[in-house]
Amino acid sequence: MTWQDQQLPADHPPVRSGKVGVLLVNLGTPEAPTAKAVKRYLGEFLSDKRVIEIPQIAWQPILRGIILNTRPAKSAEAYSKVWSDEGSPLAAITKAQAEAMQRAFGDAVQVDWAMRYGAPSIPDQLNALQESGCDRILLAPLYPQYCAATTATVVDKANEWLAAQRWQPSLRTLPPYHDDPLYIDALAADIDRQLGTLDFDPELLLMSFHGMPARTLQLGDPYHCHCQKTARLLEAKLARPGLRFRTSFQSRFGPAKWLEPATDAVLEEEARGGTKRLAIVAPGFSADCLETLEELAIQGREQFTDAGGEQFAALSCLNTSDAGLAMLEALLKRECAGWI
Ligand SMILES: C=CC1=C(C)c2cc3[nH]c(cc4nc(cc5[nH]c(cc1n2)c(C)c5CCC(=O)O)C(CCC(=O)O)=C4C)c(C)c3C=C
Numbered sequence: 001m002t003w004q005d006q007q008l009p010a011d012h013p014p015v016r017s018g019k020v021g022v023l024l025v026n027l028g029t030p031e032a033p034t035a036k037a038v039k040r041y042l043g044e045f046l047s048d049k050r051v052i053e054i055p056q057i058a059w060q061p062i063l064r065g066i067i068l069n070t071r072p073a074k075s076a077e078a079y080s081k082v083w084s085d086e087g088s089p090l091a092a093i094t095k096a097q098a099e100a101m102q103r104a105f106g107d108a109v110q111v112d113w114a115m116r117y118g119a120p121s122i123p124d125q126l127n128a129l130q131e132s133g134c135d136r137i138l139l140a141p142l143y144p145q146y147c148a149a150t151t152a153t154v155v156d157k158a159n160e161w162l163a164a165q166r167w168q169p170s171l172r173t174l175p176p177y178h179d180d181p182l183y184i185d186a187l188a189a190d191i192d193r194q195l196g197t198l199d200f201d202p203e204l205l206l207m208s209f210h211g212m213p214a215r216t217l218q219l220g221d222p223y224h225c226h227c228q229k230t231a232r233l234l235e236a237k238l239a240r241p242g243l244r245f246r247t248s249f250q251s252r253f254g255p256a257k258w259l260e261p262a263t264d265a266v267l268e269e270e271a272r273g274g275t276k277r278l279a280i281v282a283p284g285f286s287a288d289c290l291e292t293l294e295e296l297a298i299q300g301r302e303q304f305t306d307a308g309g310e311q312f313a314a315l316s317c318l319n320t321s322d323a324g325l326a327m328l329e330a331l332l333k334r335e336c337a338g339w340i
């Protein structure tokens with residue numbers, strides 16, 4: 001018998017049950033498609049030093065004086081076009097992914113989800129996991145391609161929380177999975193399935209990844225290389241006669257040079273060059289969100305057809321597809337080796 005098995009005094013803090021926790025994390029999203037909610041969200045997101053890598057003393061006046069007074073209204077309008085009954089697509093899909101993983105793992109593991117910016121926050125969800133008895137937690141940033149602006153800031157936030165704990169749980173982090181056969185095979189299967197439902201045969205499959213400032217490549221961020229490797233492996237897996245592939249980077253922000261080619265420029269160039277039928281996919285996004293549902297599916301279609309393109313399809317992200325959930329379950333279970 002250990003001392004923990006004996007009668008505990010009434011003022012004794014709770015003793016943990018030795019459960020495993022899994023926390024799925026994605027970027028974050030506003031609470032509502034309103035300028036006020038978007039302003040709060042962008043204020044937190046764009047104040048992150050991992051996202052905007054210029055000295056805060058120079059950046060904060062630009063952010064508070066210009067960006068947060070102009071961008072929220074425009075972004076809120078875009079969000080309102082994709083908002084669902086369950087709220088922001090990014091949050092709703094991440095929640096559904098966590099619920100599916102909870103069913104797959106069963107009672108021995110507690111699965112939850114968090115947003116890096118906005119709610120539910122990483123510290124709140126880590127507290128909840130710990131309170132429900134988890135002493136081992138797998139932190140899973142749902143970014144296949146590692147990027148300091150996404151993956152690293154999730155780990156930073158969790159470490160900040162960890163630093164404030166007397167009794168820390170053991171923490172593991174899901175590594176980037178940009179070239180993992182589980183991921184490439186899931187993408188290929190789901191893209192193949194979706195291409196089979198189209199009423200046209202695309203000439204081009206454009207693989208669009210979220211952009212980053214070009215200088216982050218020189219600074220040693222592997223993001224660009226991870227995207228290129230995903231694209232190369234996916235192309236090899238999906239190759240078929242008559243289908244060309246291209247890779248591009250979307251969602252440019254600010255005046256600095258970003259990774260190229262830009263998705264909007266490629267859509268226009270392809271249409272002007274005579275491509276009539278195009279499908280676009282965003283393999284770097286685990287869940288559909290503003291950047292895929294509005295920027296690609298709505299604006300992208302307009303850019304392509306305005307420049308002479310005729311048929312356009314924006315494919316869904318892995319979301320809660322069979323292939324996507326099976327991949328996620330396999331990745332997470334592998335990372336929990338020795339724990340469950
Ligand atoms: C998938 C990886 C992502 C990287 C890399 C990334 C870098 C990055 N993003 C911005 C600025 C914005 N991104 C916004 C939305 C957004 N970004 C990602 C993912 C990555 N961003 C997602 C999943 C989303 C969608 C969120 C949603 O609510 O659906 C936005 C907000 C929308 C807007 O106002 O346009 C901004 C701003 C920077 C500056 C950056 C790297 C430096």
Ligand SMILES: [Fe+2]
Binds near residue numbers: 210251
């Ligand atoms: Fe972004």
Ligand SMILES: [Fe+2]
Binds near residue numbers: 224228
């Ligand atoms: Fe590279």
